[in-house]
Amino acid sequence: MSTRGINFLHQWIANNVPETAKPDAVSISEITHMLFSDAKTVGIKREEIDEEVESLYRTLFDWIVHYEPGLPE
Secondary structure, three states, X not given: OOHHHHHHHHHHHHHHOOOOOXXXXXXXXXXXXXXXXXXXXXXXXXXXHHOOOOOHHHHHHHHHHHOOOOOOO
8 A cells, every 4th residue: 555656646636637638538548647757757656556546547537527626625
């Protein structure tokens, strides 16, 4: 279990997934690529993130679909 992996994921999504992101496979694939690139830069392995969520695709999809700026998390 990686607390830093899940913390990185949540913070990264909040800071990097624009509210205009589209919930389609291509957009989510591009976002995923950026996420893992940034994680690698700070020394976080993909496994540290993957082990914390059942489906990263679903996590990103849900964030994009349910994102409403100004609402508490």
